[in-house]
Amino acid sequence: MASCRNAKATTSDQPYERTYSVVDGGESNVGIRNFEMRILQLSAQDGGGGAAEVARRLAESFKNRNHDCAMVVGAKRRGDCPAIVIPDRGGGPGAGALALRDAVSPFLGQLRGAGRLHDFLHCLGRPGRLCDRGRGIEDFTLPASHQILDLAPWQPDIVHCHNLHSFRGPKGHFDLTALPALSEKVAVVLTLHDAWLTTGHCAHPVNCDRWRTGCGDCPDLGLYPPVRADATAENWRRKRDIFSRCRLYVAGPCRWLANRVEQSMLRPAIIESRVIPNGIDLTRFTPGDRLAARRRLGLAEDVHILLFAAQGIRGKSYKDFPTLRRAAEGVAARITDRKVLFLALGEEAPPELAGKAEIRFIPYQNDPDILADYYRAADLYLHAAKAETFPTTIIEAMACGRPVVATAVGGIPEQITKETGITVPIGDAGAMAEAAAAILDNTDTVKRMGAAAAKAACNHFDQEKQAESYLSWFREIIGENPG
CATH class of the missing domain: 3.40.50.2000 (Glycogen Phosphorylase B;)
Incomplete structure (x- = not known):
């Protein structure tokens, strides 16, 4: 690079x-x-x-x-x-609650219930916040x-x-x-x-x-x-x-x-x-050998791998995981030469089946080198957001040489061109599955789009x-x- x-x-x-x-x-x-x-x-x-x-x-x-x-x-x-x-913080009767809230902060997203406890202590430390929350007033305190x-x-x-x-x-x-x-x-x-x-x-x-x-x-x-x-x-x-x-x-x-x-x-x-x-950092997010990345991550070499990455997946309605799930199922129904593995990177949960597709949840990866390997291991990146601005994950996937199929929402159409991927309507799992299957069905298309995606990331998203x-x-x- x-x-x-x-x-x-x-x-x-x-x-x-x-x-x-x-x-x-x-x-x-x-x-x-x-x-x-x-x-x-x-x-x-x-x-x-x-x-x-x-x-x-x-x-x-x-x-x-x-x-x-x-x-x-x-x-x-x-x-x-x-x-x-x-x-x-500061003085007053709420200082102790705010000190406990700050002690809880490092465990947000790591321990179950930490978020609810953090919010409770946050409001307890300044009681006016609790009143505002009940009225729907945004917290400017x-x-x-x-x-x-x-x-x-x-x-x-x-x-x-x-x-x-x-x-x-x-x-x-x-x-x-x-x-x-x-x-x-x-x-x-x-x-x-x-x-x-x-x-x-x-x-x-x-x-x-x-x-x-x-x-x-x-x-x-x-x-x-x-x-x-x-x-x-x-x-x-x-x-x-x-x-x-x-x-x-x-x-x-x-x-x-x-x-x-x-x-x-x-x-x-x-x-x-x-x-x-x-x-993004183009010295880390670079194209690489797909099979070598799969070996490093312990993933099967003889499957089609779809990838989606976000911090928290099923709990964020904007990310529209149900559409991703149905799309993965639709891809598996359309492509029968290999099994389909859908990696949902950003959440820890037991694996699921969506029709003939396996859905495997992967915890969020803080190490960008490991994250880049997941992009390289995938054949295709999927993104089904209902609302979005300019998702970093899409340009990371592109930089690693992967085609993208995503919803045409927010700034996503400014990231993806017809040379680098396909955009589909919001909530249309059938269109997403059809677009993904059309790319995966032709090895030359995967390679051509992947190379164009890496070039676009290099030119525009450094x-x-x-x-x-x-x-x-x-x-x-x-x-x-x-x-």
Whole structure:
């Protein structure tokens, strides 16, 4: 993959509709002076997947380019990543409950019941939160958010925020009421990874356009993050009023999300917006020998392997595991030359049968080298999400040379082309099975699509190009807002 990493960047800032610059990696604005910057990254966690992992990788890339970069997080999950935790305690009768909550945090996702205990202690520590939860009000009771700049080891040039979630639980790490004052003191770049900031409660509206005009009468209070009562109109108005006092630079990984932001109550706060696709480590996620990977993982060599990867699978309605299950069953019914093994990577559970297909659950893999081997071991990657922004797993699978069959939702159509995979309608297990079987039925098609997928990942989804795109933009912003 050396040729991929050393490839000359050719893409520069280009206009996108009325307010966007689309940056597809590479060096842009080469006339801007290169200088060291102080960048404060604000994230829910210091890694572990999704937006938090994007923030961590960017922080590492910024440091590798000799910029000062510190991470401030709501919860620390990694021992190898220096990060400053936003305090959520203080004195008073709730301090003990919050201390116990923080002691439970390392066991989230590892011990059964840890999440429920964490949430209980979280609310017990600040009783007002329990009242708000009962009314469906989003939790903005995070007073330390107003002292974010005091937590940094220096005065930053840029505060780079990732998913400023205020909802309860370990991923709620920022009080949005602190944002107007913060954006007055320092340039704030906000990278969106979902649509929560534009809605009255959910991270991804499904078949609902109420977010455009004010929410209320919510059709699905159970969508992540769930609320107990319908205060979505009030939550929407609170966000709108906060954003009306902000001045922000806003980025997103895909045009789909950029268009959504343009139509939302966040729009008046935006100074400038850019589309900067997320990238991955192309020195680790590389094509490799399929049979060798199967031998390393102890998988059979004479089966068709389908793969899906996510942190938690059956419990997340957005991921639509039932459609994946029916699709695997449909593939096994259509292809009879070999058995079909569907690997559901991200959850530990007993194996199941879906018709003639075997479903095998694999615990989430923190080691990227092992994760890359699972992609290489597969023949095909499946992704059936009902709602999605720009899934990292799809570009990881592509980088490892695997074709993708996925639902045409969110930014996924911007990741997959007809040369690298096939997109299908949401919830259509038959279409997904038919597309997967058509690819698997022809070895040449698997190889051709896999090679095209690896090339596309190399050209468009390199984390080093992503980092340089952000740094080029930061230099422009600092030039416009000198200290």
